[in-house]
Amino acid sequence: MARQWLVLLRALPSFLKYVILGIGITIVVYLSGERVASETNANAQAQALTQAGHVQLGRGEATAALQSWQAARKLYIQAKNEEGVFGSSINQILALQALGLYPRACNILVETLNLETWVCQSSVSLDRQQEERLIQLVQKQPSSPLNNIGLCSIGNVLRSMGKLRESEIVLHQAHKNSSTRQKENGDVLLSLANTERALYVQALNKYQLVEEPVAKGLALQTADLKLRQALANYQKIAHESATVNLVLQARLNYLSLLLDINRYYALNTPNINASTLQKLQQETQPFILPSIGQLLATSFDYLPVIDSVYARLNLVNSLIEAYQIANLNKAALKEKIDLRLQAETLAKIALQIAKNINNIRAKSYALKALGEITEILDKPGRSRTHLVAALRSAQSVQAWDIAYQIQQQLGMFYNRVGDLPNAIKYYKAAIASLDRLRSNSTLNSLDNQFLFREKIEPIYKTYIKLLLSSPSPDFQEIIQINSKKQTVEIENFLQCAKIERGAVDENSTRSSTAYIYIIDLDERVEAIVNTPERTFHAYTIDPKSVKANVDNLILNLQRNKTPYTKPYINEKSVTLYSQELYQLLISPIEKYLSQAKTLVFALDSPFQNVPMALLYDGKKYLIEKYSISNTLGLQLQKPQMIATNNLKAIVAGVSEKSPSYRELDTIENLSSLPEVISEINKIKASVQVVELLNQQFTTERLQQKVGTSNFPIVHLTTHGQFSSDPDRTLLLAWDRAIDLQEVGKIVQSRLQNQLDALELLVLSACQTAKGDRRSVLGLAGVSVQSGARSTLATLWFVDAKSTARLMGEFYRNLKLGKPKAEALQQAQLSLMQDPNYRHPFYWSGFLLLGSWL
Incomplete structure (x- = not known):
């Protein structure tokens, strides 16, 4: 901030x-x-x-x-x-x-510039029509200094909101309008460079998080392009601008970006395309020390007072980062530059100025910086004193974005010195501060967006590790914190504000239900079971073994390319890995499950693509013993059963090749789905249906039916893809693809008409993106956007005939009053009993997410 x-x-x-x-x-x-x-x-x-x-x-x-x-x-x-x-x-x-308050700021600017209100609305990304419309709107703006100030302001606000493509469009036009006015042009160019830098960060973090090969390649290309554009524009301003303020800001940003490249490369070397990023690192590192020397020789005193504080602290942060790069620090010492002492001097000056003008927020930042520096200088006592003072200042002005970082630092300090109670205290406080940020949407501002894995997730994981190391771990707290982590991950994936979710009251659910939590803590995997008797048991699993078996199992399951090819891997190739996973995940707790009939799994993202029904004990699959559901730990809606007297469904399907097929280019051999008609007919045997088939299944008609019919079930049987890249999570209607944003709009039309939330959303014939180990995140995103109590989806291209049969059995079981998880289990077992469909390919790719009742 x-x-x-x-x-x-x-x-x-x-x-x-x-x-x-x-x-x-x-x-x-x-x-x-x-x-x-x-x-x-x-x-x-x-x-x-x-x-x-x-x-x-x-x-x-x-x-x-x-x-x-x-x-x-x-x-x-x-x-x-x-x-x-x-x-x-x-x-x-x-x-x-x-x-x-970025949305409010955006709305004022939209009104001032006579733009359209949707520009400020939260969304995953612009669609093509919106992008073209925004370009038209900004091109109509008069090329005057006043209007350019407005365009530049809204470009900066949009960037702060994480709406980077919108920011880029607006600032490109502002830059074009101001090209003949040097001072104004320099200001706009600096804003544009900052947006290009944000686009680089967004793309590089997407590269780290996304598993789909095509999306990873595109993300890396974008990162490289935007990085070079930002660096070139910073250099252009530094070399050509006659305004000293602009030159200083450009040099500070240029240095911090150079260091960011090195930091990212150092942190993510095992997970990156080494040739591309190593080349960037090698190209940019020689410019770091000269930039530092140039800035250290610059006077900040001519700047306005508060700007001088933040400019110094900006440089302090860069000096700390440079110190932590060993070869840079050695080179600096050879040139008689002590990075630590220079940083300490600048931070002390910034602190004194902040005190003089009584700016509490700036004071908090300066104290935080001094805490980091004194820690580096091996002065832990002084470091703690600075951090405690920084925290007190941040809390006094409700600066939770600063507070959570300080609380994390204090937690790390106490953890290092072996003071477990205080370490737990400060990590718990850091998560409380993050909750406050989530409540007012600031967590999804530019400072925190796209950095979930680097900045946010480690806080939750470390807190869980600390709780587990207690003599008597609080398992309820551990489960709650991990559930929050999963929810924040989805918020980050959707780039949305806080998702309001109700906690599952495990004590109020059926006594035959057991809950199993598989938590990824990097160097270990922790499993916790809450038994039907409501007792907790925990055990630790070697992460290499479990993750290797997960990867191999998913690789085998995703080898089939179309819904019509027979599985060309034998069953033993699947059970080889699923049996290993059973031994790792289920065998240690099996003795606690004697009273269980339903298992509810809350899996961290590395394990979410595994159909738990497939785990094999050497004689039986897990689905033969228990009905199974998956949950993210927190529910959008309280679990409840569908009333058998209200089994009505909107069923939409595409059985023929449609115009929308061209929008799903990542699935090979995309073919028509003639068995969709059979699937719909089997559903009709148990459920009252409103049918939208082929040309009738347009996005507009689907929204109209969902928004006006209070049917508890929406069943979509069409091609689709779930991806860890939200832009590539799509469902195909007849006319075009429906993305995550469109799913939200369709559901909003239902809620706006004061109809009940969906009880069940079924996504048949979809699949998780091939090679994407985190693609169920896309399914979770669809589930959240729909607000459905339960979502049933397919994880790969399952056989069309067997799917039609399974869906028919599923709805028949619902009609008989069975809970959703049990209805699915019985439908899967019916396929297994048919020799033609015994292979796991046919029955195990169905995932129930959310309420199991």
């Missing part, structure tokens, strides 16, 4: 004033005191309020600044001063950004 603070600059001769903000540049306008004699009293009052707002913001009083600018805007309206009204609207954005 330091990047989002803005201060008053020295007066410029014109009525325009440009205010520069931390790392990211935001351009704002306000009226100076220079006014002709005919100035009204309202104008004079508005000017005073405008200047007061900047002083307040400089002190960290964002709410007061917002109120001053709102009052100034009213006065400018009274004085009929259009420039003042425009400037006051833009100024309000500064305070809203400082408060983390």
Whole structure:
């Protein structure tokens, strides 16, 4: 959030004033005191309020600044001063950004610039029509300094919201409009470079998280392109701009980006395309020390006071990162540059200035930086003192984005010195601060988006490890924290605000249900079972063994390419790995499951693609002993059974090749699905159906039916793909693909008409993306977007005839009053009893997610 603070600059001769903000540049306008004699009293009052707002913001009083600018805007309206009204609207954005209220800031800018409100709405990504429309809207903007200030401001706000493609479109147009005005062009170019840098970070983190080969390749190409664009633009500003502020900001950003490349390469060497990223690292590292030397020789004193604080702290962070790169630190010492001492000196100056102007937030950042430096200098006592003071300051202004990082550092400190109670205390507090961020959407701002694996997940994992190391582990707390981690992962995947989920009350569910949690803690895998008697048992598993068997099992299961090929791997090739997994995951707890009839698995993402029904004890598959469901640990809806007198379904299917087939190019040999008609007919035998087949199954008609029919079940039988890349999670209607965003819109139409949430969403004939070990994350995303109590889906291209039969049996069992998990189990067993369908390929690829009742 330091990047989002803005201060008053020295007066410029014109009525325009440009205010520069931390790392990211935001351009704002306000009226100076220079006014002709005919100035009204309202104008004079508005000017005073405008200047007061900047002083307040400089002190960290964002709410007061917002109120001053709102009052100034009213006065400018009274004085009929259009420039003042425009400037006051833009100024309000500064305070809203400082408060983390990005959507509200975006809405003000949209109104000011006469854009359309959907620009600010949360979504996974722009669709093609929206992108074309946004380009048209910004191209219509007049090429004037005032309008360009507005475009640059909304570009920065959109970037802060994580809407990077939108930000890029807007800033490209602003850059084009300002190309003949040097100062204005430099400001816009710096903002554009910051968005390009954010796109690089987004693409590189997608490369790390996504498992699908095609998506990984595209992500790496994008990362390389955006990185080079950002570096080139920072250098262009540093070499060509006549404005010292711009030059300094460009140099600071250039250095931090160079270090980011090295940091990322060092952290992720085992998981990256070494040739591409190693080349980047080798190309950029020689420029780091010269950049540091240049910045250390620069005076920050000519900057506005608060900007000088954050500029120094920006450089402090870069010096700390450079120190942690061994060969860079050695080279720096040869040139007589002590990176640690330089960082300490800068941080102390920043702290003193922050104290002088009473900016609590800046003070907290400076104390946090001093805590990190004194830790490096082997002064743990002083480090703890600085961090405790930093935390106190952050909490006093509710700066939870700073607080959780400090609490994590304090937790790490106490863990190192062996003080387990205090380590647990601070990690628990860090997660509470993250919860506060999630509640106000700030967790999904630019500072935290796309960095789940690097910044957020380790906090949850370390806290769980600390709890497990206690003499008497609190298993309820462990399960709750892991469930939060899984939920935050989905929020990060969907790039959405906090998902409101109700906790599963395990004590209130059936006494025949056991819950099994498989938790990935990197160097170990922890399994916890909550038995039907509601007792807990835990055991540790070697991660290499379990992950190797998971990978080999999934690789074998995904070898079939179409729904019509017979499985060309024999059953023993599957049971070889599924039996190993049974021994690792189930055998240690089998003695506690004697009273269980249903197993509910909460699996971390490395294991979610495994159909647990397939685990084999040498004689029987797990599905032959128990009905099985998967849950993310927390439910969107309280588990409950579908009333047998209300079995009605909207059933939509595509049996022929349709225009939408071209949109799913990642599935090989995509063919028609003639057995869809048979599947629908079998469903009709047990359920009242509204049918949408082929040309009738358009996105518009599906939304109309879902939004007006209070049917508890929606059954889609069509090609589809679940991927760990949200942009490649698609379902095919007749006319086009339905992505995650579209699923949300369809369901929202139902809820807007005050209809009940879905009881069951069935996705038949879909599959997880080939080679993607985390693709069930896409299925979880669909489940969340739909708000369904339960989701039933296929994990690979299952045989069409056997699927039609299984679905018929499933609905027949529901009609008989069986819970969903048991209804699915009995349908799977019916296939296994047929010699033609005994092979696991036919019956094990069905996954029930959510409520098992």
